[in-house]
Amino acid sequence: MSNSEPSERRKRRGADNPTLADVARESGVSTITVSRVLNSPDSVRQTTRERVEAAIERIGYVRNMLAGSLASANSRFIAVIVPSLSNVVFIEVIHGLQTTFEKHGYQILLGNTEYDIRREHELVQTFLGWSSSALVITGLRHDAACTAMLKRWQKPVMEIMELGQGIDLNVGLSHYDAGRCMAQHLLDQGYRRIVYAGAQMDGNYRARLRYEGHRDLLEAHGLEAPLAEWPDASALEIGAKAFRHVMVQRSGTDAIHFADDTLAAGAILHANRAGIRVPDDVAIAGFTGLPFGQHITPRLTTIVSPREAIGRIAAQQVIARLEGKAVDASVCDVGFELCVGEST
Amino acid sequence: MSNSEPSERRKRRGADNPTLADVARESGVSTITVSRVLNSPDSVRQTTRERVEAAIERIGYVRNMLAGSLASANSRFIAVIVPSLSNVVFIEVIHGLQTTFEKHGYQILLGNTEYDIRREHELVQTFLGWSSSALVITGLRHDAACTAMLKRWQKPVMEIMELGQGIDLNVGLSHYDAGRCMAQHLLDQGYRRIVYAGAQMDGNYRARLRYEGHRDLLEAHGLEAPLAEWPDASALEIGAKAFRHVMVQRSGTDAIHFADDTLAAGAILHANRAGIRVPDDVAIAGFTGLPFGQHITPRLTTIVSPREAIGRIAAQQVIARLEGKAVDASVCDVGFELCVGEST
DNA sequence: AAAACAAATGTTAGCGCTAACATTCGATCC
DNA sequence: GGATCGAATGTTAGCGCTAACATTTGTTTT
Numbered sequence: 001m002s003n004s005e006p007s008e009r010r011k012r013r014g015a016d017n018p019t020l021a022d023v024a025r026e027s028g029v030s031t032i033t034v035s036r037v038l039n040s041p042d043s044v045r046q047t048t049r050e051r052v053e054a055a056i057e058r059i060g061y062v063r064n065m066l067a068g069s070l071a072s073a074n075s076r077f078i079a080v081i082v083p084s085l086s087n088v089v090f091i092e093v094i095h096g097l098q099t100t101f102e103k104h105g106y107q108i109l110l111g112n113t114e115y116d117i118r119r120e121h122e123l124v125q126t127f128l129g130w131s132s133s134a135l136v137i138t139g140l141r142h143d144a145a146c147t148a149m150l151k152r153w154q155k156p157v158m159e160i161m162e163l164g165q166g167i168d169l170n171v172g173l174s175h176y177d178a179g180r181c182m183a184q185h186l187l188d189q190g191y192r193r194i195v196y197a198g199a200q201m202d203g204n205y206r207a208r209l210r211y212e213g214h215r216d217l218l219e220a221h222g223l224e225a226p227l228a229e230w231p232d233a234s235a236l237e238i239g240a241k242a243f244r245h246v247m248v249q250r251s252g253t254d255a256i257h258f259a260d261d262t263l264a265a266g267a268i269l270h271a272n273r274a275g276i277r278v279p280d281d282v283a284i285a286g287f288t289g290l291p292f293g294q295h296i297t298p299r300l301t302t303i304v305s306p307r308e309a310i311g312r313i314a315a316q317q318v319i320a321r322l323e324g325k326a327v328d329a330s331v332c333d334v335g336f337e338l339c340v341g342e343s344t
Numbered sequence: 345m346s347n348s349e350p351s352e353r354r355k356r357r358g359a360d361n362p363t364l365a366d367v368a369r370e371s372g373v374s375t376i377t378v379s380r381v382l383n384s385p386d387s388v389r390q391t392t393r394e395r396v397e398a399a400i401e402r403i404g405y406v407r408n409m410l411a412g413s414l415a416s417a418n419s420r421f422i423a424v425i426v427p428s429l430s431n432v433v434f435i436e437v438i439h440g441l442q443t444t445f446e447k448h449g450y451q452i453l454l455g456n457t458e459y460d461i462r463r464e465h466e467l468v469q470t471f472l473g474w475s476s477s478a479l480v481i482t483g484l485r486h487d488a489a490c491t492a493m494l495k496r497w498q499k500p501v502m503e504i505m506e507l508g509q510g511i512d513l514n515v516g517l518s519h520y521d522a523g524r525c526m527a528q529h530l531l532d533q534g535y536r537r538i539v540y541a542g543a544q545m546d547g548n549y550r551a552r553l554r555y556e557g558h559r560d561l562l563e564a565h566g567l568e569a570p571l572a573e574w575p576d577a578s579a580l581e582i583g584a585k586a587f588r589h590v591m592v593q594r595s596g597t598d599a600i601h602f603a604d605d606t607l608a609a610g611a612i613l614h615a616n617r618a619g620i621r622v623p624d625d626v627a628i629a630g631f632t633g634l635p636f637g638q639h640i641t642p643r644l645t646t647i648v649s650p651r652e653a654i655g656r657i658a659a660q661q662v663i664a665r666l667e668g669k670a671v672d673a674s675v676c677d678v679g680f681e682l683c684v685g686e687s688t
Numbered sequence: 689a690a691a692a693c694a695a696a697t698g699t700t701a702g703c704g705c706t707a708a709c710a711t712t713c714g715a716t717c718c
Numbered sequence: 719g720g721a722t723c724g725a726a727t728g729t730t731a732g733c734g735c736t737a738a739c740a741t742t743t744g745t746t747t748t
Binding site for chain 3: 375
């Protein structure tokens with residue numbers, strides 16, 4: 001394989017894979033020309049390029065991305081930080097990000113904070129250490145030191161899901177308005193004793209923002225806005241539990257506004273099994289607009305957020321910035337849509 | 345900030361962030377000592393360590409992972425390649441992998457092939473270029489060149505989901521047996537005109553393996569085993585469509601064995617809306633054991649595969665290998681479990 | 689045909705870190 | 719008190735690549 005005269009001094013480990021220099025030797029050009037064939041093929045004459053490509057093929061060269069990234073101080077990594085992988089919403093956002101970034105040759109580094117703000121800070125540090133080209137992070141509220149660090153950072157920072165002026169770029173929707181919108185719908189339908197039910201609302205402050213919108217509207221109408229919180233992560237099972245709990249503890253409730261579709265669907269499916277009529281006995285509303293809400297009976301009234309679009313748009317804006325194009329708005333409202341089913 | 349006497353020769357870009365050398369100067373030790381504080385703190389005297397840590401804090405040093413990985417030829421990246429991010433199954437596997445790897449300080453590089461075998465090969469090449477510490481890949485069937493490349497690779501390769509002797513390590517279950525098991529259950533229940541229905545079965549050969557198990561058993565009993573394929577990706581909507589199609593085109597069918605729970609649930613929910621009784625008019629079976637199958641009415645008969653456990657066990661075995669421990673079995677059968685609901 | 693210029697390729701010096709070997713230091717032994 | 723040894727720290731030389739500048743080659747202009 002490689003020439004291995006036992007050098008007088010120490011040798012470095014080295015997986016002994018072919019390097020750029022091997023390709024260069026094999027094809028009779030300099031290393032930088034090989035580098036150019038890999039990174040900007042148009043700047044190399046076609047005949048040269050073909051010779052180099054043949055050599056790469058012949059010796060089975062695999063480029064070392066670490067070395068390239070170190071030398072150019074740019075890794076084409078996009079750090080993506082989400083609070084949960086159990087929630088389909090973030091999966092869909094990641095999907096939108098992935099598809100778009102991948103097309104442009106960027107690789108995602110995925111971090112999961114589990115709704116822990118210190119974990120978030122750690123992940124940011126690590127990802128900066130990988131010379132990420134940009135960072136996409138969920139929400140607008142971070143550790144103070146973390147925010148400061150990102151503001152100093154010279155590369156694009158995209159905050160998603162929630163709407164507002166943040167560190168740099170932003171794509172999201174107003175959760176306060178969404179909560180308010182659903183509360184208005186419930187009032188319009190004639191419901192007056194409305195409970196808001198959510199899971200893990202201490203960490204998930206976007207659910208809390210929706211609650212605040214809901215509460216403010218109800219209180220403006222002179223109504224109470226009781227909140228039922230659950231410490232577990234959102235799941236169908238938890239929706240069913242919360243439903244049973246509310247029905248027992250707060251009899252007289254005529255509508256439950258759930259923090260997300262999973263909880264709401266869990267409630268409806270449980271009601272079906274238990275013979276409780278939705279919406280005649282109690283109305284159920286959700287948030288997110290997951291497909292299965294439209295397949296259950298009664299169809300779930302919910303607020304549809306454009307999850308995959310958030311990922312796609314966020315990625316497009318980041319890519320535009322990385323390619324030197326100016327991004328017009330630093331705050332992008334993707335909006336939401338009330339989707340009325342038969343559950344309210 | 346940094347000393348910047350205009351050197352006589354060119355200067356390199358350089359984000360001008362603090363480096364190990366800055367920390368070393370600040371704390372009066374050599375760079376390697378700082379490196380040791382970061383990588384093997386126990387090998388440094390406590391007083392020295394504290395001095396270095398204070399300096400790191402003071403000047404806001406963020407370590408450059410690229411440089412470290414290049415120098416040590418080891419990135420602590422784990423390449424993970426899955427065929428889809430739209431399928432919850434892979435999300436749960438990824439979750440199991442992530443949680444376990446993260447605890448041990450490994451970062452996942454996620455690749456999505458979209459069931460394209462050439463895309464898979466490309467991803468493998470890229471990920472090897474990142475000096476990944478190990479690779480976790482879905483399935484046992486790859487591009488020949490890709491398999492060869494991985495066999496030459498000196499690091500752990502873990503093939504998951506499907507069971508069998510592969511490149512190196514393996515954690516999964518027998519899809520053939522699972523398909524056969526469900527077919528046996530349907531026969532036991534007295535069904536004789538059974539259709540197997542799947543989505544995207546040209547790319548998803550694990551669904552096809554389940555079909556083969558199903559078919560072989562039925563044929564051994566002198567029964568036909570018709571197959572209804574759908575070109576779209578699996579979704580509730582597609583399950584409903586496939587259900588309608590089978591009911592019209594193959595009237596007399598008394599059971600439908602779906603390739604996955606999403607399709608099966610879509611069928612049941614559609615039947616509910618259309619007033620078709622399950623299982624009286626037609627029985628429905630699925631595969632995977634997603635939670636919502638147990639929340640719908642009738643509860644879905646399915647085969648539960650331990651998705652998250654596959655991720656966790658795979659990660660544990662890879663970590664054991666990376667830490668030099670011998671891994672006993674190179675093939676690990678996680679098995680599956682028939683879960684009988686009221687839908688059959 | 690020389691001058692002028694653009695395109696293609698080459699030379700050199702790092703990017704920031706760690707492996708390998710070298711040295712120093714302090715404690716223990718006889 | 720010098721030999722012995724392990725623990726702590728230091729010196730040096732890259733890891734494999736690319737930015738910046740330098741040179742060569744080819745093409746046009748006058």
